[in-house]
Amino acid sequence: MKKYDLLTEIEKIKSIKTRNGKITSLKNSFFKKMGLRKFVDGYGYSFSYFGDILADDFVKNSEIVLDAGIPIDFMPLAEFQSNSFVCKSTQTLNFEKWEESIQAIEKVLEPYRERFSLEGSYSVNQKTKILNDENKNSLQSTHLVSTHWYSIKRNGSPTIGDGYFWNATLNLTPEYTVECLKKILDGYDTKVTLPPGDYPVLFAQHHDAEESLFEKIKSSLVANNYYENAGLFSGKLGTAYFDERFNLVDSNMNPSLGVFAPFDGEGFIRSHSHFPLIEKGIIKNVIADQRLAKKYKIQPTGNGIRDFKSSPKAAFNRVEVLPGEKSTEQILKSLPQCVVVMMSWGGDFTDIGDYSRPVEFSYLFEFGECVGRLAPITVQSNINKMFGCELIEISSDNFFKSGASPSVFMNMNVLIN
Amino acid sequence: MSQVKLSHYFKKIDKMKFNLNQLKPNNLDPSNKSLSDTDPSQPQINHLGIDFFDIRIEFTLLTRVEFVNSEATSCYELPSLGAFIRVFNRGRWYFLSTTKVDQLDTELADLIATSYKLPPGDEVFKSPKDSPPFERLIPQGKGFYGISLTQKMQLTKSYLSVFSTVANLKTHRIEYSDTLKKKAYMSSSESFFEYDVSHGGIVLRVVLAEECLVESGDSSGVSSGVTSGVTSGVGGSASGNQVSPSEFASGRQEDRFEDGHYIYASEFVDLANRQAEFIESFKEAQKFIHAPTIIPGKMGVVMSSQVTGVFTHESFGHKSEADLLLVDPDSIKEWEIGKKVGAETLSIVDCGAHEYTSGYCPIDDEGTLAQKSYLIKNGYLVGRLHSQQTAQVFNELPTGNMRSINFEYEPIVRMTSTYIEPGHLTFDELLRKCDTGVYIYNYRQGSGGSTFTIAPHRAYRIENGKLGQPVRISVISGSLFKTLENIEGISNNIVLHSSAFGGCGKGEQAPLSVAMGGPAIYVSQMQVS
Numbered sequence A: 001m002k003k004y005d006l007l008t009e010i011e012k013i014k015s016i017k018t019r020n021g022k023i024t025s026l027k028n029s030f031f032k033k034m035g036l037r038k039f040v041d042g043y044g045y046s047f048s049y050f051g052d053i054l055a056d057d058f059v060k061n062s063e064i065v066l067d068a069g070i071p072i073d074f075m076p077l078a079e080f081q082s083n084s085f086v087c088k089s090t091q092t093l094n095f096e097k098w099e100e101s102i103q104a105i106e107k108v109l110e111p112y113r114e115r116f117s118l119e120g121s122y123s124v125n126q127k128t129k130i131l132n133d134e135n136k137n138s139l140q141s142t143h144l145v146s147t148h149w150y151s152i153k154r155n156g157s158p159t160i161g162d163g164y165f166w167n168a169t170l171n172l173t174p175e176y177t178v179e180c181l182k183k184i185l186d187g188y189d190t191k192v193t194l195p196p197g198d199y200p201v202l203f204a205q206h207h208d209a210e211e212s213l214f215e216k217i218k219s220s221l222v223a224n225n226y227y228e229n230a231g232l233f234s235g236k237l238g239t240a241y242f243d244e245r246f247n248l249v250d251s252n253m254n255p256s257l258g259v260f261a262p263f264d265g266e267g268f269i270r271s272h273s274h275f276p277l278i279e280k281g282i283i284k285n286v287i288a289d290q291r292l293a294k295k296y297k298i299q300p301t302g303n304g305i306r307d308f309k310s311s312p313k314a315a316f317n318r319v320e321v322l323p324g325e326k327s328t329e330q331i332l333k334s335l336p337q338c339v340v341v342m343m344s345w346g347g348d349f350t351d352i353g354d355y356s357r358p359v360e361f362s363y364l365f366e367f368g369e370c371v372g373r374l375a376p377i378t379v380q381s382n383i384n385k386m387f388g389c390e391l392i393e394i395s396s397d398n399f400f401k402s403g404a405s406p407s408v409f410m411n412m413n414v415l416i417n
Numbered sequence B: 001m002s003q004v005k006l007s008h009y010f011k012k013i014d015k016m017k018f019n020l021n022q023l024k025p026n027n028l029d030p031s032n033k034s035l036s037d038t039d040p041s042q043p044q045i046n047h048l049g050i051d052f053f054d055i056r057i058e059f060t061l062l063t064r065v066e067f068v069n070s071e072a073t074s075c076y077e078l079p080s081l082g083a084f085i086r087v088f089n090r091g092r093w094y095f096l097s098t099t100k101v102d103q104l105d106t107e108l109a110d111l112i113a114t115s116y117k118l119p120p121g122d123e124v125f126k127s128p129k130d131s132p133p134f135e136r137l138i139p140q141g142k143g144f145y146g147i148s149l150t151q152k153m154q155l156t157k158s159y160l161s162v163f164s165t166v167a168n169l170k171t172h173r174i175e176y177s178d179t180l181k182k183k184a185y186m187s188s189s190e191s192f193f194e195y196d197v198s199h200g201g202i203v204l205r206v207v208l209a210e211e212c213l214v215e216s217g218d219s220s221g222v223s224s225g226v227t228s229g230v231t232s233g234v235g236g237s238a239s240g241n242q243v244s245p246s247e248f249a250s251g252r253q254e255d256r257f258e259d260g261h262y263i264y265a266s267e268f269v270d271l272a273n274r275q276a277e278f279i280e281s282f283k284e285a286q287k288f289i290h291a292p293t294i295i296p297g298k299m300g301v302v303m304s305s306q307v308t309g310v311f312t313h314e315s316f317g318h319k320s321e322a323d324l325l326l327v328d329p330d331s332i333k334e335w336e337i338g339k340k341v342g343a344e345t346l347s348i349v350d351c352g353a354h355e356y357t358s359g360y361c362p363i364d365d366e367g368t369l370a371q372k373s374y375l376i377k378n379g380y381l382v383g384r385l386h387s388q389q390t391a392q393v394f395n396e397l398p399t400g401n402m403r404s405i406n407f408e409y410e411p412i413v414r415m416t417s418t419y420i421e422p423g424h425l426t427f428d429e430l431l432r433k434c435d436t437g438v439y440i441y442n443y444r445q446g447s448g449g450s451t452f453t454i455a456p457h458r459a460y461r462i463e464n465g466k467l468g469q470p471v472r473i474s475v476i477s478g479s480l481f482k483t484l485e486n487i488e489g490i491s492n493n494i495v496l497h498s499s500a501f502g503g504c505g506k507g508e509q510a511p512l513s514v515a516m517g518g519p520a521i522y523v524s525q526m527q528v529s
Helices: A055-061 A088-092 A095-108 A110-114 A174-185 A206-212 A215-220 A223-227 A290-295 A328-334 B003-014 B101-117 B149-157 B160-165 B275-288 B305-320 B388-394 B427-434 B480-485
Strands: A003-019 A022-040 A043-050 A083-086 A116-133 A138-154 A163-168 A197-203 A248-251 A274-279 A318-321 A338-344 A354-366 A369-374 A377-382 A391-394 A408-416 B052-068 B071-089 B092-098 B134-136 B169-187 B192-213 B252-265 B297-303 B348-351 B372-377 B417-420 B437-440 B443-447 B451-456 B459-463 B466-471 B476-479 B487-490 B495-497 B504-506 B509-512 B515-518 B521-528
Touching (some): A003 A055, A003 A095, A095 A110, A095 A116, A095 A174, A163 A338, B071 B149, B160 B169, B160 B275, B192 B275, B305 B443, B427 B487, B427 B521, B480 B521
Parallel strands (some): A022 B092, A043 B071, B134 B192, B297 B437
Antiparallel strands (some): A022 A043, A248 A318, A354 A377, B297 B521, B348 B417, B437 B459, B451 B476, B459 B466, B495 B515
């Protein structure tokens, strides 16, 4: 019998969209996806199907196309154990109750509708992954991801959007949502100005704070980029490159934010969910799947990320900053001025690490008090400075007190658009 | 809901059902899968006790091949088959997306039943009138039909030779991608269509680096005092200790430039033998390795046709999507048809009818045919992009822009091919008009809002009205309204750019294939940083 491993993904999604407090649409989805790797004579052959088919039929029908294999030694699932991981919180989620919560949230948002138009999107996705092989060894995980999103518009404003709020939680609570929206909306109509110059800056939305800012670090710390001298930080393992308060990890378990990978696409089970990338400012590790680990003679790190349609590849689960000691509120109170970014798009690095990000919507805080909204600005710095000499402090929580990364306060050059 | 009534529709759907054997590329003979041979004597069903429903079934075959540093790392085909059902009843939309295409009859019945269980809503939608059936299928042997995975692998391999000509090469990557998508649609208002599209492309990416001497130190904030590293252990790890941060502050520094070049085609054969284009492109890339970083500030910007395209798409295209106006009726006053929004030379168009481009969408996902829609004409706002529903709300006409990225999602208002129409200046005249500023040749990414942003890939200084040296820029940005007003020159040539990689993102749906382009334009003032 040919050796193979088979990944099956099943998703059941329910979502509701609202506009100004009224439900406009309801949606149910069901998807089945399968990905198979066959190993023959030193080559791996990938097959995938996004559709409804029985596993046995799929395996039987996948025929090897010569020349289409990837040179790879057979690598059995790293660890076999019949496991079924179920996120505990899933058992408490009742969709009908969830609909009630949505109605309750929409009701308490009514006072804002005089000035703001709000579109809401709520979804719950139950994801099941099953990884097994020709001997029926199996790894299985099931978890729920619940996200909700508000797109905010100031009534009469000529723009397509003036703000947003995103959160991932199974516990939709009107109180929390309103508290967050107050932080975004209450100071909106008070306009303040700021001369250009260097100021403390905080990215309040975790999308902004995590995805764009760490991009250069992430691309550098994948084994092939690192060892082929293609990353900005190639050759710098062990180097104290950043401020010693800066700790960055790859986390494979943060269920509240939708990260739930008890095993990777190659069946590797990590002993710790936090894999250190930067520790006390020192570049500590690079990540590798089994193929890269073998190539560069290092150990795999549980980062063989795979979806049904492709072979595993070394990639990150979720990169997070580790918390400091003071709360975001305490740090804000200690700063005479701080630009708190609420909405920004399209920031990017040059290839040598210079960074710039236009900001559509930000508040100026003075000693912890929001004094008003700034006109559009651009914030600018360099990767080494942002997490090095210009890093002010890392908080114990974040601006919205969600499960996302803590707040990183740093000095940046503020340009007025 | 009677299944007998629905049988008319599901007979047609049956013809879209494929098994895995049929999904092999050589078996994908579109002429065998036509839905147009349905018996015309079948009774037409137009009343199912609800306001409206439609069903869209999609079959897609994606192929991906990838080489990293000459090593094959991906090679696969991904067939997918699924359906999306929309029901509008009692003031609300009810959607279902599923891979269970064998159970669409019961799924539809369940969805209709759900629509009666919940309280009615406030949405307004009138069932559109029936339209003539539409069918456009790629002839056998054309496009990407019938091309084996082996042929695609060999074509991709043939581009590995390019890298032997590239100086200062650190790493390289080739990605091949093609998509073959077939859609079938029917609605309770007796609209019916079936069509397919296919396109593909190849992108080559390189990281170039070269050491250079620096006269004095700029440690750029590198922490000091710790040094160097022994690599060992898990995942290539370091236990810390000795480093010389001053390696950046003294003597040597490695400058880098990451570059990429792609080609696009709607016929497989057109992707072959184009190595010379890549070799030429990577020669020019060498000039960027040691390029300095721009001093941030406001300055004149000349955009190439490719950058004009992304500017048009991000700044104005999204603003023209009428569904974004539904949430706030007050904003319609700010965006009234007939309002002057730009220079008299400025005209912006969206049109899904351009064949052989990645924006080709002959009919949208609710059965409206593609058309040329002027959004701005001679500086005045004259139109916006519509679905059937938004057209009804605004008392305007649908424009064929209701699109979804695949069967997982409901269609929403999206662009197709969006571009600025040409002006009268030559490119050299644009440069002279700018005098001092930057020329943006291509871009890594762009995003929109009231402030739009473009991250340039290659940029050059403009000095004394002529192209100067390469320069590094993180982003250019500007306010939509100010920038439209600040367009002071439009060149006389137009190029529509297509890509098989990436596309447009809106809400949860990305990437959607679109095309964008136009002439080169001169904007008198933008934020460059």
